[in-house]
Amino acid sequence: MLDRLRGDVPAKRHNARTIAALTGNPGCSRRAVLDAAGVDKPKLAEHIGFPMGFGQSRFALARGNGFEAMLKADGCLLLLSVLSGVLGIDPGDAGYDDLGADDDATLAARHERTRQLLTAPPSGHGAAQPSPSGGEAAAARAALIDHPLLTLDVAGRTVFLEPDLIAFQARGRLHVVEIKSFAIVDDQADSAKVSAAAVQAAVYVLALRRLLAELGHDPALVSHDVVLVCPRDFSLTPQAVVIDVRKQLATLKRQLTRLASVSELAAGLPAGTSFDVALPPAELVASLRRVEARYAPECLSACELAVFCRHESAGSTAALGRPVRDALGGVETVAEALELAAGTRTPTEEQVEAAALLQAAARLRAEIG
Template sequence: MPPPRTRGTALRQRLADLRGPAVPSKALDARALAALAANPGCRRRALLDGAGVDKSSLADALGAPSAFGQSQFAFMRGNAFEARVKADGGAELLRLVQENLDPTAEPPRKALVPDLAAIGPEGRAARTALALREATEARGWALLDHPMLALDVAGSPAFLEPDAVVVHPDGSWTVVEIKSFPLLDGSADPAKVGAAARQSAVYVLALEEVAARLGTTPEGRAAAEVRHQVLLVCPKDFSNLPAASPVDIRKQRAVTRRQLTRLTRIEEIADGLPDGTCFAPDLPQEKLTAAVESVPATYAPECLAACELAFHCRSRSRAEGAVTSYGRSLRAELGGLTTVDEVLAAAHGTAGDPDDPAVAALRRAARLRTEALAAREDAVCH
């Protein structure tokens, strides 16, 4: 068996070959990781994200372009709001953290704001880890602006960049997410808050790996603790003034960790591909389609809001008659029946085990439908 360094180098070369010659790698961010964790059975997304394939360009080349993304106006508005929140060394941001999450601590009149510049994502991640160690040992307020964190995902490193991480005087760490959607009367759109919580859970998992490397104090306590309450900072009502809301992400963290653990390792998926498989968007559409179809996908309607390849996968899923096209809850209720043809055959009594609860329920539903239609026809005739 080759040493780990050799295996890692070989995997990186294999993933580069999958992207295509001279095609740059697309970074895997926390939003993509949260979406991947929500659908861990999809090997297609796991491989493409792990290989750094630009799925938006791939979808365009397949003739099924994605239909979501942030507008330029929203992007500029978000950047302007974040700059305001972090102005003056992050004084307002630190005040919000102290008031909402650590009211008994001394107000952050002066805070450490370390320089996190370094070469490449690996260098920035190492610099972030060092800055977190130094700030934790200093036992004072510190603000890390756009730190870089590393998280192992199915055997491939993902580099993540939260908006901010705050170090408290007690040595604990808090993730801060800055969003441009408003807090109206102290609350925000639950769907947007849920998405922010899932994204923050990924950052918390990555921070916990850094904290674990710091070890324990001589007294046996953890040298650093990652708080499971993150701070969501948004515009207040319809103004540009910042307001904050603590969000408990323990549930999202547990679900995300469990789902990421379930992901098949990237090298296992790559080893099962035909020789010469490549996802370069400049390939002929027929060859590109064959490459994409060589990796199994698990489509569900929720993919439409989270994956650039959703339209392509939906069309294929419908063509195959897969019941997952109609939702995971329906798929779960149908047991071993995975296609629409199998479901119809079971309902009509031409296939399926009658002792199977799903088959029995389908046949009962078919009888009730037949009886209802017959009763309606009799009523019309009379």
């Protein structure tokens, strides 16, 4: 059913960024269905006349790719030296496994290889080595897994996820390592970018913990402390910082449980609903309007269809933001709100509280004005 909604085009895969955006607005059935069906939302938005303007420039992408390539050159030698300061990894004693570049054709193989590496200890881990006293001691060695592939169940669908790296700290603790191209200047970084990176890293931590549980290991072996590696100041010199993502993990788990099953949503759509970008724009718009959206201004920085949804929700209280929508529960439109504030509309039972709030605000405005 979901594949049919997309049409005869390859599916766009979920990633940590899309999951973070989806869980940030779990009431949006439209995004849940489109993402689960693998619809190319940027192309869809452009085709219906509402292109989205956000995203990294090609220069920022090139800088980010160059920074990551520099860190991972020569078996991650530079990255290991950076991680040694925050994880205690000895660069000379660390194993390194590269599972290969991202490719849809190798998803199953890379996921299975990731499972194998996590089932067995990292290179040298648990091996008996002589202690200074001549006895035997279990010496845990560090290791890095590059291009690992994890899975996570999102709204009834299994999605593949690829963190930048998984690092085994000494004694077998696992840390998610994220490489970002935004700079840390004077030990400060853009708070919005750090917050977004933390949520994305939390997605990987959750997926990794669930994989360990599936393999019969203690999920707590995956640390809630993730490592963010960014350029320092205005150079490409790397700097590693540790971020605690326990808050993001709690929010993520709560929101994932609230997401309705996408299969149930798709099954309830009217016949003829399709998001095939080969269709005329009018048909696509009609199909989009059959799936409930939950627009908020925050969507403009997270969803490629936000411009269309904003246009569609013009005149609604929801378009003014979640705080307004929550405060005016039961009042769907701005016109209703103005009439209730002026006392020219009799509120329904569910609008009584909101009407009192609006009328109080109107009186206060009149006194000030």
